[in-house]
Amino acid sequence: MGTSFARSFALLALLCLLLPCHGKGKLSTKFYAKSCSGVATIVRSVMAQAVAKEPRMGASIIRLFFHDCFVNGCDASILLDDTATFTGEKNAGANANSVRGYEVIDAIKTQVEAACNGTVSCADIVALASRDAVNLLGGPTWNVQLGRKDSRTASPSAANANLPGPGSSAASLVSAFAAKGLSARDMTALSGAHTVGRARCLFFRGRIYGEPNINATFAAARQQTCPQSGGDGNLAPFDDQTPDAFDNAYYTNLVAQRGLLHSDQELFNGGPADALVRKYSGNAGMFANDFAKAMVKMGGLMPASGTPTEVRLNCRKVN
Known part of the structure; x- marks a missing residue:
């Protein structure tokens, strides 16, 4: 694994040169300054209520943002419901058992539409909500483009192909992020979102019963x-020390x-990421x-040129 990981690092710069990394040209922190100046306040208010009711929801919204952006850009495609003639991403294998929080986005959208009809995209709501989720759990804040x-x-199909899974190797994680123009450092930092949230037994059973690089007391507790x-x-919580606090634990x-x-521990398993994890x-x-x-940077991932887009009035269906 170490050789493969190192090779992925060596190729990273070349991959980023060859790929359209994040296309942020049309994004601005002041995009709604005149058309919907209160949007950030609305999003923050609904998110504060949701996280106060269930802290885990903060982690779920962060995951929702990641799973949206990694599939053809940050375009709210993950929010579309299946219909008799349309199959969306919600029930893709990578999403069906791990993504939630759609009703929180619906609640935000309802209030935003009441204040600024047909103005704010669902994709922007998800981006703002994920920032607030991090901050409300004690993490940093930032200006959202x-x-x-x-x-x-x-x-x-792209959801199943592009989203890293719980059994991913270190090398495959580096490659998956590089394919989106995100560096190995970005990958290691973004993986820190697992300082909050929970995972289903299905996704970590193999690790706690079959892997050697695991603390025995921790494995026994999870079993x-x-x-x-x-x-x-x-x-089970990703971090059993401070499960609902966004920190560096x-x-x-x-x-x-x-x-x-398995994919978590791969970041500290004798490879190049070890030094950054220690830092x-x-x-x-x-x-x-x-x-x-x-x-x-991840929030700047845009859908391919020519993709049909709009500002949805209902995040679950096209206009």
Whole structure:
């Protein structure tokens, strides 16, 4: 694995030169300054209520943003419901068992439409909501670039192909992020979103019963609620130290071999990412700064030129 990981690092610069990285030309932090100046306040208010009711929802909205942006850009394609004639991304294998929070986006959209009809895209709402989710859980904040449009299409096949899975190797993670113009450092920082949230037993059973690079006490604790057969839907926190606080404990856990998913522990498993993981584990400010920068960068991923877009009136269906 180490050789493959190193090769991926060596190719990263070349990949970014060959790929359209983040196309932020049309985005602006002041995009709605005149047309819907209160949008950020509305999003923050609804998100504050949602997170107060269920802290885990903050992690879910962050994941929703990631899973949207990694499939043909940040275009709210993940929000489209299936119909008799249309198959969207919600029920793709990579999303069906791990993405939630759609009703929170609906609640925000309802209030935004009441204030500024037909003005703010669902994609921008998701971008703002994910920023607030991080901050409301104690993490950093940043200025969100706005001006995205909502796609009229979706791609379940791209969702299955583009989204890294819980069993991903370090090398495949580097390659998947590089394909989106995101560096190995971006990948390592963005993975820190797993400092909050939960995962289903189905996704970490293989690690707690079969992998050598795991803390024995941690594995035994996880086995209590994740038996070798059955209980696939049982949840465990990614970070069992501060499960609902957006901090750098994720990296401290990795150094202690307490990563919940195989793909988590791959970031600290004798490869080039080890040094950065150690830095983040000891420097919360560095992690917060790098995470915020990487979220802005990922938020700049745009759909391909020529993709039909609009500002949806209902995030679940095209106009």
